[in-house]
Amino acid sequence: MAPDPKKRSQKRSPYTADRGTPGAYEGETITRRSLFTGGALAAGGVATTAFALPALGFALGPLFEDRSRAIFQDVGSTADFNPDAYVPQVITLPDSQGTGEAGKTTVYVREFNPEIDTDKLGYPYVAISTRCMHLGCPVRYVQASKRFICPCHGGVYAADGSVSGGPPVRPLDRFETEVEGDRVLVGDRFSLDSQFQKFSPRDPGEPLDGLWQYLYPPRPTV
């Protein structure tokens, strides 16, 4: 059954008087009831947004903070290090300032050795982070086997930090290094894929080979 054309036009009329709303004024397009309902809802929405958005921004803020600190820490003189064996040194992570003991971490440092190192990173010293690339436990260098070994879930790395076995998904992170006079300085952390290509610092457990690097995007500000 086709709808009555006259009735339809009445329903579609923008004027409340034409729509037969009781108590309608001439020229009125919205009933007072719906105006006030909409107004009250809008005011409530504005009030809620006014506190929810700043709170959300506050909570998510750390995601967008600038992480490139470019803080270099002195770890010793050039005479303290050699190209063959790692020397463990303790640094404070720039992001972990003010956390006391918890912010300190061990870095294994040695001189760049062209006979072992195949990477083209160009840093004069190799500073390897002890953060396991499985889930972030602290690895330890075992001189006897020339391996980094993680106590938590059995991750094993070769002397250059590449994965020898276990669950880790990429080589151990490194820190930028430079030499100033006879002092060795350790700077920002960076991550590596299995070909020793440099990436911005990522969390453990995030593979960077092939397509994986797109599934684990970098931090927005690095």
Add this chain to the structure above:
Amino acid sequence: MAILPRLGRKPEAPPAESPDIPGVLKRGGNGDKPSGFDREALKKGAAEVPISVAGWLEERLGQTPALKHTLFRKVPGHDWTYTLGFAVLIAFMSQAVTGVFLAMYYDPSPTQAYASAAFITNELFLGEFVRGMHRWGSTVMIVLIFLHMAQTFFYGAYKYPREMNWLIGVILVTLTLAMGLTGYLLPFDQRSFWATIVAVNLNGTGPIIGPYLGDFLRGGADFNAITISRFYAIHMLLIPGLMIALVGAHLYLVTKLGTTAPPWVKARKRRELAKEEI
């Protein structure tokens, strides 16, 4: 309406300044009568106090039928497993109360957290006991939740019309596990520190949003000064608030929808029908 019933009053009208307490003998008009207590009247008066208090409240709140409906519901069968939900509630209340008192001494800063937790354990009177209740109570609560969940599942209590209650329960068990995770960091010893590192990095292994989730939980790229206070705020403010609201909804639905009969209880046939079949 009088709050206290006026009983035991002597025929002589007491002086205006003498308070009218039931059971207390008033000094007479001529002043030579000894004051004292009329024990029987006092007893009677005391017995009526709860009734009049209840009446006073009922007159203002009018909730007696709803309360009766909540507290004196009919439960099909006599099954002790129906008490599991209440056991979880008690465990939650125990966690809430012990948590509030632990919060009075705990300092969620990376340099003070371990020391303040050690102070609670070693120095405070009953500190070790209250902290132990909170620590072991969390495990007890999770065990009880899963027993409660298993009971609901095996009794088929998740079916129509109680699906929403099952869903709320699943959110609640997730929140409880999140409580366990965030609370684990707070003693700030080696175990809790590294367990939290691992847990946050586990979140980081999720593709696309994982890296952002890890940063959100830590409040930065590395474990930093605000991580522990962030976990603390989530542990004692955010999740408990959500849980209290959801527990309320959970209980409301239980009373509204009633309790499921155990699967072995069959609906009884009416006598006449049974006879007809014979």
